[in-house]
Amino acid sequence: MRPTVHDIAAEAGVSLATVDRVLNARVGVRAETRERVQAAVTRLGYVRDVAAANLAKSRSYAIRFILPDGDNPFMHALKAHVLQVGDPATRLGGLERLAVSLDPVPSLDAVALAAALDRAGEQRPAGIAVVAVDAPEVEAAIGRLTARGIPVATLVSDLPASGRRHFAGIDNIAAGRTAGGLMRRFLSGRSGPVAVIAGSLTLRDHRERLSGFADVLAQGAQALNLLPVLEGGDDPVRVEALAGRLIAEVPDLAGIYSLGAGDQGLIRALSAAPERRPQAVLLHELSPHTRQALEAGLVDAVLAQDPGHIARSAVRVLRAFADGTSFDPAQERIRIDIFLKDNLPPG
């Protein structure tokens, strides 16, 4: 059997109260006594039963997610996973005393986001997870939370200078480089111009993906020629117009890399003129539309990050910060997934 606090008390020859004072770092214990207890702890290999401790404390972890509104399918999926993690009927929700709440904010509105962060902080939650927008107001709001001791994790889009404690998302420069590596190999041998469609270059993650991608395309023996970046505002309608013109006007187009959202528009443009489809088409994030396009051969590969993993990871990490415990960085690393038609997860 695992040793309990009672065993520690007996082993150290002190009372339960003293063991408690040492274990919970309370004042009023002589240094010598403290050491006796700690020696007993290591000798017996005691580890606190976290479940019992939380029961006794009737502690619960309030975690607030602040996510953008709107019709972005990835954000929708993320939202669904957050709700699922917080569901007390699930393992995480039930066993770990979570109280997850979800605050929607208008997409890409820095002022509203900063206000939502301040409001969320008022409730003194155990942690806050937020999809950051790259703006000084947001940076300052996160800084205020951190200063008040509330751990903040950024999701998907990072803001390293804000003082956030953790980022749950992919390395977007590496994602861009990965897209570049795939593009080079998928076009091995041949040359021709390559187009990039972004949402907006004011978005940090889009800028980063672009820089990684451009980097790799410029390297190596035969350099691929990158066309000027098109910005579609993550809007399917605008993306469709841009992609349609692109395909019509650049006859020898070798590849397209869509690094933002609005891919439904790109897919429509591609299926409207299948005979002019470039040799390699890459885009980001799995959704019903992108899955279908991959299966139909309209798209060659999809880069993705797992929204379920992001939601679970953010909760685990914020909990660990709240408790002052550690976590496994390898488990919390969000992978850059590459999906081809053949390794698509079911569903």
Next chain:
Amino acid sequence: MRPTVHDIAAEAGVSLATVDRVLNARVGVRAETRERVQAAVTRLGYVRDVAAANLAKSRSYAIRFILPDGDNPFMHALKAHVLQVGDPATRLGGLERLAVSLDPVPSLDAVALAAALDRAGEQRPAGIAVVAVDAPEVEAAIGRLTARGIPVATLVSDLPASGRRHFAGIDNIAAGRTAGGLMRRFLSGRSGPVAVIAGSLTLRDHRERLSGFADVLAQGAQALNLLPVLEGGDDPVRVEALAGRLIAEVPDLAGIYSLGAGDQGLIRALSAAPERRPQAVLLHELSPHTRQALEAGLVDAVLAQDPGHIARSAVRVLRAFADGTSFDPAQERIRIDIFLKDNLPPG
């Protein structure tokens, strides 16, 4: 506050004892009373506090992992992750009352494996996780465990006919198809023979990968010519000899797919004659050697399954079976990871 059993009792107008009888499906409750209690449960949205329940039951989950000995780097990594999951100082180990033990068995020895399974079953563990060998003895042993009500999960290599409750590993046919898709695209335009190096075709996962790969290569406009499969017994020395001869004797070799282990030998052979390296080299599993080869450009892509995920997933799933609760299939799905030089996880 979340409702407790006391609230249920008050709401239903019955005693605590009766609530307990209903919740834990004990006998001696009239159908009508049972329904009153269940109505109160749904009305108040009661969910059992699993942590408190486990504390009261002083339940702990003994989970045995049966893993092959030997110098396979993937199995080493898997072993390390299993030990980490079982460590009571970690979240999973601490919060979830796990008692994980690890039984090593000689690699590829069906008789020893069957004996180990029987021995593990004697202790009546909450669950058993095993890397299956495709043999009737093993199938029978797993069947006996299942018959005794002990849930078994196969890891990495499956044995569907055995009656195992769960498989934690990748779909190897899909992995082979994925490799085929990458090979086709990496060789786009050009033709030439493609070689496959397997460990042994008596291994189910190797056979499956081969069949998926061959399938994809045969499809499509320009068929790639598959050379007869080489079997290297997962042994670096033998693989090196095979690969060396292959590179020397097939001048127009377009690609190599190594679907088993022993890749250190392949990498040595490739670096010995870098000028004759085929255009596309694919292999399985990340290890210090394969990482380095990817970074050096000797290998183009690595297909992988995350051993940490496999270990954690097996524990979660076996726990759920032991409790009769459900789990999230999407979370437990082991992905076919594709790593290029650019999306390699650090470390």
Next chain:
DNA sequence: CAGATTTTGATTTACGTATCTCAGAATCTG
């Protein structure tokens, strides 16, 4: 309707830890 049987209530103890109180012991201060 008496007696047997089934169902229900009331109460207690336990799980491992946290937190509090109050008294007593040990140590320090002047």
Next chain:
DNA sequence: CAGATTCTGAGATACGTAAATCAAAATCTG
């Protein structure tokens, strides 16, 4: 050495659930 101060001990209570006992009530059987 008295008095103040700091440490320590013993005990109680709580967290939410499980599991048991025993008595009382309700229902069924013949």
